[in-house]
Amino acid sequence: MDIKRNYYEDIELFKSNTILVWSILFLLFLAVLPWLIVKYHLLGLSIYIVNLITVHAIVAVGLNILVGFTGQISMGHAGFFALGAFSTVILVLNWSMPLFIALPIAGFVSSAFGFILGLPALRLKGPYLAIATLGFGMTITTVIKHMEFFGGRMGLQAPKLELFGTLMKDVHFYYMIMIIAVVMVIGAVKLMKTRVGRAFIAIRDSDIAAEAMGVNLTYYKTLAFAVSAFYTGIAGGLYAFILGFINPESFHLIMSITFLAMVVVGGLGSIMGPICGAALMTFLDIKLQAIQDISLIGPALVAFSQKYMSLAGISNIAVIVYGLIMILIVLFEPLGIFGFWIRTKRYWKTWPF
């Protein structure tokens, strides 16, 4: 039933038992996913790719709090991602903190910078905000590059993590990351149902109207940046450990753009959308590069490239497809994958009418 009879029903985590059951089933699926991957090589996935997807999903959910729910644009989230990654590694490496303490601290470091970025954002809108955040992200990575404290340009090697005396493997990371991700996603869902979340949405719909209704713009806008940066920072910390080595060069503008693309492709203003977006975009990003090895299309593309294009640049088809997907989603399904889901749901609900 979609009808809500009182406020408490609206803020409940699970709107109905059906959703509860599906959520539990989904969690169970996540629990056995590594086993499925190892045994059946689902879609040619590896556990590492799933880990990467999960980390990106945390970023996407965090970015979506800012972009989808509060209506601000950020093209600088690679900066927060880098901050999270570098602070976590440094805390674990130099101050030998355990990861579960270092990670939240890194999250707060990142969110402090988010707060700082939120300040100029108070006065900026749309394109101007996009440029300001873009500059901010690039500045952060440049500063990291120039500070020996952060390993300078050489980058940092993340220490090996141990679990009960054995080195952690991808599967162990999987469960660690997945638990963190599930907690953070539930946190985001909950947050959107509280006073804070509603204030964010009010700001997105019209900040002047929100202010007139008593929403403190300064407080909530900076808070949105801080929360979003917190999510990204945590994800950055996890990213550093699944990669094992981080270098400031790799946190560039294209990364920020990819994050933004995940959110938009997934669906603005929803929680499941960005997760799907992160999964799809990460998967494509990694799998499309071997496009010439796909059985039927591959040889045709090779022949075409040889004749009209250059064989050396054949991998660029992946970039073209990636860009095209971004455009097509915005054009035909502005709510992204989530919008597609809603439409399908509606279609089945009213079927055969």
Add this chain to the structure above:
Amino acid sequence: MFGQLIVSGLAVGACYALLALAMVIIYKTSEVLNFAQGEMAMISTFIAFTLLDTYHVPFPYAFAITFLFAILLAVFFEMVFLRQAKDPTVLGLIIITLGFEMMLMGFVGWKWGPDQRSLPFPVSNIETYNFSGMIISKINFWTIIVSLILMFILFLFFRYTKMGIAMRATQQNQLAARVMGIRTKRIFSFTWALSSMVGTVAGMLIAALGVLDPPMMMDPLLKGFASGVLGGMTSLPGAALGGALLGIIENLFGGYVSLSFKSVVAFAIIVLMLCIKPSGLLAKHYVKKV
């Protein structure tokens, strides 16, 4: 050294200004932040390269064909992608231009491969003019002249021609403009074509200054954005002034303060500028009502 820094700054600033002009033309009319600007210029420059280097077409003809290509590309993008967006948000438009940027980047990599090349250009980037001790290369000098001329022409165009006035009207209120009999859709296509042409000039000059390769416009594009914001995204003279100022400030900072942080100066300036005067130096600030 001070004088030389200023002169070099102006020379670089002229390139930024050209790109900023191209962006401002679009932003002025349709409020789209065009992230594909750099790559549109880049692919046109590659076309020019193929004509000049492979087919040995004389420069003026090659230039004309490149212009034609730039126009077609822009109109194609506007009509096939941008116009199809229903009820687009600022973010949606940014994503469309970013997606197009990636497609162009991929296409150029596919067609021409990743190698760096040198664009045969009639003006040398090594021979110089000497103005009482200040050295400026021929190409830098002509870049400054070209950007001034272009700015002046564009200014006149927007001020006095029917088309220019229609473009400004479209920017101020699309609906009202349409009611007044302006074909706003055609105006948009025209805007994109105009901007693409200006961008192509910038792209060819930047390639001739250094190296022609697929990522060549990444940095200049960001600097172009910064210049636009500095001068005001809706003001043509503002864009030119912003470019020149940015070039000079960057060079002075690099010369006297720190070379390693030179590349972030632009962004520090943007953030500062946006905090002090969000509309930029020369543009009027107006707030959209609820």
Add this chain to the structure above:
Amino acid sequence: MVKKNLFGVGLLAFIFFISAPASAAVRGVTDTEILIGQWGPQTGPAAPWGAVARGTDLLVKMINDEGGIHGRKIKYYLRDDSYMPAKTKAIAKEFVEQIGVFAVVGGVGVATGMTARDYLMENKVPWCGPVTGVYEWITPIQKYLFAIYPLYDDEAFNLTGYLYEKLGYKKIAMFYQNDDYGKQGVMGVERYLLKHKIKLVEKVSAEVTDRDLSTHALKLKNSGAEAVIMWTMPTHAALILAETAKIGFKPQWATSNTLSDSALMMGITKGLWAGMINSFFGELPDSNHPLMVKYREAHKKYAPQERWGVFYYAGIIFAEPFFEGLRRAGRNLTPETWISAMETLKNWQGIGPPITYGPPKTPMDRQGGKHVFYGKVRPDGTIERLTDWIQITK
């Protein structure tokens, strides 16, 4: 409470169960095939380096046409990582877990390769010839990793020595790119100068994305340097040469072997590259070395669309020793026999530097390439060889 603990134990048992390794035969070696892989940036800003991975493909085709090695054909997997570390690691995992390669050959980049290094080593995957000359490959010593690329640090050290002692330049400046690669160059140069108790007259760095180097050029000019060592990528090299030429600053330039593609450099610098003192890690493109002649013919036959540039045949240089190891290992191929075979290489030379390995006692036992030679670029783009192979690493 008990229930919770039980659940935890169950989960752990489950985790260990599914992470247990299970393989018996030699990974990537069958009766008829040996599977190898390489990543390289085919797209994105680092794409010019992608030619290395395609060059290896040429060598593989040649070997297969000659009947393979000990009756086994080579199956080569080339993957594009766009120079993004996250992708590189995904590729490494694909190589090991899904394709099951015997070894990884080459691979451009430090930031990218470092994400894969420990993973490959833990899984005992031989890795031969990462295409960067940094200490990370040999410190700490890795049993399965054989580095070839002459170390940037030692190369810079030696090049400075060549300028300072042989050519008598006392005022030396440095122009480098602000990343791991450039920094290794600075390290070497400063190490040498420190030995002679002098300093660089100027040290100018450029960000990888910078496209305006006028200030950098001005700084170099004002330093009054007689010689400038540059440690950059081709684009920056072209830009800085144009800018310095513009303001009339013409020192003796010298640079590392990453810029040894003179044909390319002559083109993009419009002839300013002439006079450059360059170090080389492989035979010159037009060399009469019998192997080079053979490779050039193969290039015409298998990959005429590729430019015969240094980056391209670098893919051969960094794979040759690997295949020599396969030949010496014989029909019974395992990572261990391959390693023992590699350790018998003593001054073995293909078209690259002479290669020597030994049982891993010191890091240098895993550093194959210890030599470079110097050349000077003639105005027509060809190279005048100044020295023979010089040992730069002790």
